[in-house]
Amino acid sequence: GAGVSQSPSNKVTEKGKDVELRCDPISGHTALYWYRQSLGQGLEFLIYFQGNSAPDKSGLPSDRFSAERTGGSVSTLTIQRTQQEDSAVYLCASSLMMAGGTETQYFGPGTRLLVL
Amino acid sequence: AQSVTQPDIHITVSEGASLELRCNYSYGATPYLFWYVQSPGQGLQLLLKYFSGDTLVQGIKGFEAEFKRSQSSFNLRKPSVHWSDAAEYFCAVALSGASKIIFGSGTRLSIRP
Numbered sequence: 001g002a003g004v005s006q007s008p009s010n011k012v013t014e015k016g017k018d019v020e021l022r023c024d025p026i027s028g029h030t031a032l033y034w035y036r037q038s039l040g041q042g043l044e045f046l047i048y049f050q051g052n053s054a055p056d057k058s059g060l061p062s063d064r065f066s067a068e069r070t071g072g073s074v075s076t077l078t079i080q081r082t083q084q085e086d087s088a089v090y091l092c093a094s095s096l097m098m099a100g101g102t103e104t105q106y107f108g109p110g111t112r113l114l115v116l
Numbered sequence: 117a118q119s120v121t122q123p124d125i126h127i128t129v130s131e132g133a134s135l136e137l138r139c140n141y142s143y144g145a146t147p148y149l150f151w152y153v154q155s156p157g158q159g160l161q162l163l164l165k166y167f168s169g170d171t172l173v174q175g176i177k178g179f180e181a182e183f184k185r186s187q188s189s190f191n192l193r194k195p196s197v198h199w200s201d202a203a204e205y206f207c208a209v210a211l212s213g214a215s216k217i218i219f220g221s222g223t224r225l226s227i228r229p
Contacts, residue, residue: 042219043208091159104162
């Protein structure tokens with residue numbers, strides 16, 4: 001079946017503008033994750049959704065970042081008042097089980113965000 | 117603090133040569149261990165994972181990794197690399213039931229013709 005998809009694939013925005021990044025997980029996957037990958041860096045955990053439980057937001061770098069997951073499927077990551085340091089590749093992943101990080105995560109291709 | 121270290125930022129090996137990518141972790145207990153590969157323009161793909169049992173784990177594309185508790189290491193190996201193996205490789209760890217996977221900073225592999 002289809003893998004994790006993300007849109008847009010690339011986004012260029014001006015400093016101070018808001019952006020929304022979308023993730024469509026694999027159908028039936030109950031867990032969804034957002035990561036940020038800055039140039040030359042590893043992946044930085046941002047937020048985790050598991051079924052109907054409250055999301056783990058402990059990785060969000062500031063209150064300008066928020067995410068929601070509607071209907072247990074599609075997720076949107078919103079960055080308000082973007083800053084140049086927000087420029088990065090934002091990766092989404094989903095996994096089948098509700099056991100959290102111990103299950104295999106399947107990654108989308110990412111959204112490359114450039115803040116001018 | 118919990119951490120994952122990949123000490124080699126960039127490695128170049130000749131096609132057909134053997135490969136070992138290093139990964140060390142710092143955790144209070146034995147974590148779950150993963151290796152992912154990220155090819156240019158591609159998403160991350162799981163190569164292999166270790167949860168328990170046999171400490172030598174076989175993965176896709178001819179890769180294997182060995183968990184060594186005494187050294188807190190989970191090094192990735194391949195006996196003979198192919199040009200298509202050129203990519204970024206990430207080691208990652210998670211605690212049982214934890215929602216987060218902690219990723220290392222990655223090792224970029226280049227293949228010399």
